[in-house]
Amino acid sequence: MADWVIVVDDDIANLKLAGTILSRNNIRVTALNSGQSMLDYVRAHGTPDLILLDILMPGMDGFETLQKYRSYEAEMKIPKVPVAFLTADEDKSTESRGFEMGVSDFIRKPIDPDNLTSRVGNLLSAGKGDDRDIPSDIDLKTLSQILEERNIPHNAMWMGREAFSDVYHYMIRYMDRYRGTAYKLLYTVQISPEVPAGEHPAIMETARRLLQDSLRNSDIMMKIGENHFFLLLPELNRFHVENVIERIGDAWKNDPASAKAGLNVEAESIHSDDRKPEHSDTREPDWIVVVDDDMANLTIAGSILSREKMRVSALQSGQAFLDFIKDNTPDLILLDVKMPDMDGFETLKQLRGRGGPAQRIPVIFLTGDEDESAETRGFALGAMDFIRKPIIPSSLVMRVRHILELVRLQNRFGEEVQQKTEESEKLTLQVIRAMAEAVEAKESVTRGHSGRVAKYAREIARRCGYSEKALNEIHILGLLHDVGKIEVPASVLNKKGKLSGEEYGQVKPHAEAGARILQSIKEMPLLARGARWHHERYDGTGYPDGLKGDSIPEEARIIAVADAYDAMTSKRPYRSPLPQEVARAELEMESGKQFDPRFAAIMIAMIDEDAGFTMRED
Numbered sequence: 001m002a003d004w005v006i007v008v009d010d011d012i013a014n015l016k017l018a019g020t021i022l023s024r025n026n027i028r029v030t031a032l033n034s035g036q037s038m039l040d041y042v043r044a045h046g047t048p049d050l051i052l053l054d055i056l057m058p059g060m061d062g063f064e065t066l067q068k069y070r071s072y073e074a075e076m077k078i079p080k081v082p083v084a085f086l087t088a089d090e091d092k093s094t095e096s097r098g099f100e101m102g103v104s105d106f107i108r109k110p111i112d113p114d115n116l117t118s119r120v121g122n123l124l125s126a127g128k129g130d131d132r133d134i135p136s137d138i139d140l141k142t143l144s145q146i147l148e149e150r151n152i153p154h155n156a157m158w159m160g161r162e163a164f165s166d167v168y169h170y171m172i173r174y175m176d177r178y179r180g181t182a183y184k185l186l187y188t189v190q191i192s193p194e195v196p197a198g199e200h201p202a203i204m205e206t207a208r209r210l211l212q213d214s215l216r217n218s219d220i221m222m223k224i225g226e227n228h229f230f231l232l233l234p235e236l237n238r239f240h241v242e243n244v245i246e247r248i249g250d251a252w253k254n255d256p257a258s259a260k261a262g263l264n265v266e267a268e269s270i271h272s273d274d275r276k277p278e279h280s281d282t283r284e285p286d287w288i289v290v291v292d293d294d295m296a297n298l299t300i301a302g303s304i305l306s307r308e309k310m311r312v313s314a315l316q317s318g319q320a321f322l323d324f325i326k327d328n329t330p331d332l333i334l335l336d337v338k339m340p341d342m343d344g345f346e347t348l349k350q351l352r353g354r355g356g357p358a359q360r361i362p363v364i365f366l367t368g369d370e371d372e373s374a375e376t377r378g379f380a381l382g383a384m385d386f387i388r389k390p391i392i393p394s395s396l397v398m399r400v401r402h403i404l405e406l407v408r409l410q411n412r413f414g415e416e417v418q419q420k421t422e423e424s425e426k427l428t429l430q431v432i433r434a435m436a437e438a439v440e441a442k443e444s445v446t447r448g449h450s451g452r453v454a455k456y457a458r459e460i461a462r463r464c465g466y467s468e469k470a471l472n473e474i475h476i477l478g479l480l481h482d483v484g485k486i487e488v489p490a491s492v493l494n495k496k497g498k499l500s501g502e503e504y505g506q507v508k509p510h511a512e513a514g515a516r517i518l519q520s521i522k523e524m525p526l527l528a529r530g531a532r533w534h535h536e537r538y539d540g541t542g543y544p545d546g547l548k549g550d551s552i553p554e555e556a557r558i559i560a561v562a563d564a565y566d567a568m569t570s571k572r573p574y575r576s577p578l579p580q581e582v583a584r585a586e587l588e589m590e591s592g593k594q595f596d597p598r599f600a601a602i603m604i605a606m607i608d609e610d611a612g613f614t615m616r617e618d
Contacts (some may be wrong), residue, residue, distance in 0.1 A: 004028045009054040035065030037113030054086045183241045185231040190262040206257040287311040291321045292336035339369040436479045454478030456562035478531030484514025534559045557596040
């Protein structure tokens with residue numbers, strides 16, 4: 001396993017620089033920006049092989065952080081981890097105080113790469129002796145050997161949950177010797193209240209025996225609390241773990257002594273090393289394309305980035321790059337500004353004009369030009385950074401890694417936002433459907449009317465060239481166009497004869513009532529349009545506002561056509577469905593009067609395509 005170093009500094013530039021230098025030497029690095037965050041991190045993830053600790057930090061300085069960390073080591077009875085201070089202070093008393101507290105070394109800032117590499121290498125080599133007394137083959141079945149060697153009392157095997165948490169994270173350190181994924185299982189023994197307390201120990205002993213008999217020598221088992229058993233199963237995939245759980249369950253059911261208790265299990269996968277960084281060896285190497293007409297620059301950049309285990313493709317002209325990018329999608333582009341025939345600006349402009357995945361590839365310009373207008377032009381075209389020539393290796397690596405990490409974070413954030421948006425939209429649609437169904441529950445004969453109106457309205461809008469977002473919106477407007485009927489008495493809605501003038505007067509306000517209800521949903525201001533104005537007429541004689549022609553919102557004009565068609569072709573309390581040809585003739589006759597001619601024509605075309613009168617059944 002790679003050596004693990006924690007670097008603690010409140011200056012992000014120092015963290016990045018140290019991280020780049022150490023990662024280049026195959027050292028796993030965790031960067032933290034405060035003493036408290038370090039203390040919290042080691043409690044949760046275990047102790048590293050070395051800590052580089054800045055002295056001057058706000059809140060808690062390096063001395064206080066070290067003091068608290070040494071207290072934690074003493075409390076946990078774990079070996080001391082070597083600590084080196086990072087400092088720009090030349091005061092000898094600072095060194096004296098540090099060495100008195102057990103600091104192994106001082107590393108001066110600003111950080112020199114060779115100095116840092118050499119000193120960290122020496123400290124890591126010196127620290128290897130701390131664990132030489134740990135046997136190479138530990139029986140982890142009971143952990144008693146580990147507990148003895150680390151002077152942890154044997155009653156820790158029977159500890160409560162809080163104390164167990166610390167020992168558990170200590171145990172995770174031993175997972176370094178395993179590969180892949182481990183599973184942790186928490187078994188809970190549920191003893192029936194009718195069972196006398198005197199029988200509980202025997203039941204718990206049965207549970208311990210049955211669990212232990214199902215484990216391998218490499219598995220960990222601990223009893224934590226009164227009725228909980230913890231199991232840690234390294235190097236097992238989910239299928240094998242399920243077999244273990246099933247085997248234990250079968251043994252439990254078939255054992256006479258366990259009949260008075262139940263056995264429940266919680267399973268959770270963990271990495272065999274909780275400290276594994278995001279850039280694991282299993283991920284594909286970052287792919288960088290370098291475009292420069294100077295072969296020396298291509299060679300230098302390729303050599304630097306290849307040493308960082310990046311995949312590099314080198315191209316000598318903008319046109320060669322544009323041809324290359326047709327069939328390839330790298331992670332990052334380093335693009336020279338000044339090239340013959342086609343400069344970097346024109347190359348980037350053509351790249352962005354292509355759309356698709358190529359439009360999203362981050363670009364860093366390479367330039368020896370100090371002209372600020374060049375940077376302004378580059379950023380306006382969508383470049384993410386500029387790297388000056390001649391190329392400085394550390395600057396190139398840091399800037400490339402920074403942009404790659406930034407893009408990854410942006411993509412991850414975008415995916416999370418998209419996921420939350422989809423979840424929110426799905427929930428919103430469920431609520432909307434529930435509202436529509438609540439209204440239709442009052443009109444038993446017309447059940448499904450709002451859904452069909454929404455479907456017809458969406459199809460009319462699709463044929464008009466609406467975007468997918470607009471189609472979804474008009475679908476929702478169709479679902480809720482009659483929501484105001486929630487305020488109309490059910491006896492009126494379900495009357496089997498023609499409505500009286502007074503009863504019709506009770507129905508007409510449903511348009512305004514629906515708008516009033518939907519206006520309270522501030523996040524979707526368009527909702528009220530379909531509800532309020534779907535009974536307006538194109539000739540201006542409709543209600544509630546007597547709007548005319550294009551002054552009626554387009555969505556409402558579409559819904560008006562869809563609503564009328566479904567009303568004619570559906571069963572009503574006072575009549576049977578009208579034939580398809582009658583509905584078509586009515587739409588044709590009312591085109592330009594009740595209905596917008598354009599949308600009426602589209603609905604008529606849909607009817608003509610529906611020779612079998614099956615459209616309402618889809």
